[in-house]
Amino acid sequence: MDVRVRYAPSPTGLQHIGGVRTALFNYFFARSLGGTFILRIEDTDRERYDPRALQDIYDTFGWLGIGWDEGPRTGGRFGPYFQSERTELYRQYAEKLVESGHGYYCFCTPQRLEKLRESQAARGEGQGYDRCCRNIPPEEARARKERGERCVVRLKIPLEGSTGFRDYLIGVIERANTDINPDPVLLKSDGFPTYHLANVVDDHFMEITHIMRAQEWIPSGPLHVLLYRAFGWEPPEYCHLPMVMGEDGQKLSKRHGSTSLIEFRAGGYVPEAIINYVSLLGWSYDDSRQIFSKADLERLFSLDKLNKAAAVFDYRKLEWFNGVYIRERSDEALKNDLLPFLRDAGLVGNPASSREEELLLGAAPIIRERLRFLTDAADMLGFVFREPQPYGAEELLPKKMGAEETAKILSAARSLMFPAEGKNFFDKTDEENEAGFRALADRLETKLGNVLGPLRVAVTGSRVSPPLFESIRLVGEEKTLARIDAAIKLLV
């Protein structure tokens, strides 16, 4: 049987880690088995619908490089893939349930329901609908509905017995029917279906074979099974994925930090790191492997390596993955990744000039292993694209060294780098330059660091910088000279 799985987000908010993890697992599961991955938009909540959230779904998965075989834009045999375009289907099937006696019209107003909840809470009773309309004779209910009375369709949950289903990970999960939400609404009074109805109907007609979703959905499992049965359909296989938590053990949310993918993107994370890290939340391959490309996961993912327990999202490990994948970038790729961030920082124009691109390409190898985030580059490369940040004279001084002595060192370094005749710094190799500086340090009876330190501050404006010689080449002869002179001037 052909495996068919889906990711079914509702466009009410930004795509976040939890949702993306679910999407990824479904996607990898399908890919590993040669199955079909479907994207379905569950836009049945008209109150909370947000078109930006829909765009965000496209942006997020576009950025991650995760495509769907069927769904919006790509189409497919089972469309439409927007639930808002399938309302007639849901209405029909809700109606069928009423006809078959599995469902009924409920005329209770939101106000009555609200009052009911209040009194239940006051008495400390369990909450839930009191099934008031369940006993209205069907003919009477139909007549009221036809007279135009506003109503919803509810599912008749059996009053006794229990309903269970088998979860791939957890095993058999069973609930007494009396513990299931008493007669949940299937069709809202606005004619739109609720999640339960739309989900079951679509999964059936889209021929979904496996449902992989977060464990927070476990409680509604029996309800869905009851629905399948009421329709006379066979439920798919279930696999409830472990939850993703914040540091405090609560469901991961905004207050734990960035959770939406758009934030990670803006924060300088690369998609490979997100994919790799998130895939290891509740899944593992063996006892040691950490690094997985998307292609690896498409091949290696399997359900039997899933973990049952919830996983805490660790930003620091993600950070490490981010560094790993940044270091894997070619100069050219890194340059392209960095460009938008440098543009936002105002270091390069929009669009960047070819000179700016050339500089960035040259800078790529010297900052690559220093970046934890793409956003770090702006701070590291400021001195290449503009004058260094102003610094105080004391920044130039090596430990236990005065201004006069430091000025002498800088002057000596200047002479070494730009001799009156012969090859200058830019004509020599790094090895030759280093040898020269070492000899100079010896001559001045000091450490190499005490020569390069002040020079570093002079050229880059900071005691911490990319490798000095390469940095100097990026800055160029004219500016290097000027910056050294400015530093000496600051000292005397």
Next chain:
RNA sequence: GGUCCCUUCGUCUAGCGGUUAGGACAGGAGAUUCUCAUUCUUCAAACACGGGUUCGAUUCCCGUAGGGACUACCA
């Protein structure tokens, strides 16, 4: 409150009756190095608790405790 789910280093995890309980991130120490970083070496760090079952339990069963999810005309 009720129902359901979960429980190996701080975190992610390996383990599927007999292991010095392994790896990764983070942390400590050291080496390399022109700063920072990278890299390498190394150290510390866990089977929630109590009962069973068994020759033997981290592993199987049952409790306890702790944590979580759900309990809408939201998904």
